[in-house]
Amino acid sequence: MMAQAKHGADVIVFGAGIIGVSVALHLLQRGRSVILVDRRMAGEETSYGNAGLIERSSVIPYGVPRDPLTLLRYGLNRSADVHFDWSYLPRIAPWLWRFWRESAPKPLARAAADMWPLIERSVIEHETLMAEAGVLPQLRKNGWIECYRSEKTFAKARNAAAALHDFGLNYDVLDKQALQQREPHLSDVLVGAVHWLDPATITDPGGLVKAYAKLFVDQGGVFLRGDAGKLQQEKGGWSVATDIGPARAPEIVVALGPWSDIVYRPLGYRIPLLMKRGYHIHFETKGNSFLNRPVIDVDGGFLLAPMTHGMRLTTGIEFAPRDSLPTPVQLDRTEPLAREIFPLENRIEPTPWMGSRPCLPDMRPVIGRGSRHDGLWFAFGHNHHGLTLGPVTGRLLAEMMTGEPTFTDPAPYALERFNH
Template sequence: MRADVVVLGAGIVGVSIALHLQERGRRVVLVDRRGAGEETSHGNAGLIERASIVPYAFPRELTTLLRYGLNRSTEAHYHLSFLPKIAPWLLRYWRASSPRALAEASRAMLPLIELCVTEHERLMAQAGIAPMLRKTGWIKAFRSQRNLDKALAEAARAKPFGIRYDALDDAAIHAREPHLSDVIVGGIHWLDPATVPDPGGVAKGYARLFVQRGGRFLEGDARSFGVAPGGWAVDTAEGRVSAEIGVVALGPWSDVVFAPLGYRIPLAVKRGYHMHYKASGNAVLNHPVLDTDSGFVLAPMSQGIRLTTGAEFASREAPPTPVQLDRAEPLAREIFPLSERADREPWLGNRPCLPDMRPVIGPAPKHPGLWFAFGHNHHGFTLGPVTGRLVGEMMDGQAPCADPYWFRADRF
């Protein structure tokens, strides 16, 4: 089987790239070992994060570092045996989180962040799933007035970038979320982000659109991907597929392809968990709510109220250790009336991250016809469609929507 492009990975980034390249007239084959959106793209909080102009940086406050170091936090957890392996990466992450480097990362990411909602909106309309888009923002909630005041001072820095938000006192936040408990004293309602009740369903909707437009979506093993006459090839359930161009969009598994090809890109994984709950009585959650002081998100989803945890540093293949979920659940019950668990087991996913908080997007420097698109650092769902647009523009030699210099693979 011959195509113009083979895209490895059917998460939100991969399916978005496949759609954009298909729209530009290329014959595209999309390959994954599972269905669309069934890995990292499935388990997030459903945010299209138009307000996150500053990436998630390594903490620099001594009290936060001590809390993380004691390994008793809901925001972060680590496997002691994994620390020697992840320590060099964490050091690079810490260095890249200096004020100057963080400002640089923010400038680099801003054009993508600015387009994230409109690019999703366009694809969702084409896929016939526009009603899933909720343009109601999300709420950052606080248990402490001191922490709220500090966050409001930081939020004011976003105004020059056109980011809108409402400062919520005790009365205002409970007017917007009547079933939050009095433990919450106020919050910040970010108005520009959008949300969806089923992020995995959005990825599946995009994949359906790709197939309806004549694309091929095949089951295959990325480990079989490699150089072939005229380009690249990969084994699938329907035979070997060859193409002039190969795109690696495998998220946390991208190293399965790039490492054997000789690329030393510092891709790491932050694991995370979620669990769904029924709401007690007639309780309703209207927006995703981040309990900022405790480090977890409650989000209204099609499956119930989804509790998502912070980052776990552990081997990608290590057995699940949902310590953060067990710590967060009683704290979540303090702020919202959750009933019983709706899932048999906690879901475990992997977030692909790079230490400078920017993805790799662009051509592989040592192999003509090979492209990379991975490492979106908590924002894969947010940036999937705009990443597809950027890849398409770069391949066609058009003016890109963001400066590709910041995302090149050889920057490390």
């Protein structure tokens, strides 16, 4: 490993989250020598803190609701779904305005069509890598459930599910009795649910990324600790300082999620990347209580997911600077609601986990070439779906970089859409 790092490789991939590890693996499997560089071990940042969903049914990107009452609750910070740091609002107002416009029905439909080729292959590509990594038995293929407390929101959910008919999704509509049969430890506060059958789930997303990283190293890849902020462009390529000395390559991939700006900004790229922060905390459960799959309380604004570490309660979106102090008010608001639907015991960790989701206002990631520099490639901005789209992103970018025919047209994800 040290010899390869000293003499360089074909590609350096920055970022050992699900996106970066997947890109590194796919490049390695196509004959490229690859050095994976991160300041931490694999799967310990954003990729650790998600709900464990490989979301094959999320064909409509997460846009801005059009309902005025919902927006008013958001604006007054009275919703568990969204929380604002008001001092941050002037800085992100242009981004929010574009996000609002992209969430109108026609642009949102175009975004859904552009994202569908990636979403459609999400589970399949994970299955391939999980089989190679020897962890396929960890994949649960029993979907996830969206639950509702009111008949009104439940009726809207049924109509919304029916409107997705053209995507060929599989789902069951569950009344209160059917929901109790599938998840016997949920309370009767919930009046009904939609059980999405196509998604898969895992109970240790950070562990899955570590398994993929181990596969990468076992197959001949090199994983080094280093700081992408110390990247240097040299004649014929790039170099970066690592814990064992400089690593060099003619090509680099920036897959740093919410930290991608530490590379692209100094290089002169203006990309409208914004972080949506989120929190989670694990709980013990009472007695023998369990959930068979993740469950979202749509009206309550939270998700419960059975994890290796305990029952994980996750929150919605917080608009706040990436590196500002945590403000886990959404957890405090939703914990009493979570206790209404499921028998939770004590919190396991003393402090909630906080992470940042890298998002772009048009709800598509950047996957492709850096237009102003030779040998520069990007893969970030997956808008809540990093875990879902890691392996399929890795495949697409590796096909682009090695000149293979791509399984789908990568044009919707190109950097040039932001006028570079």
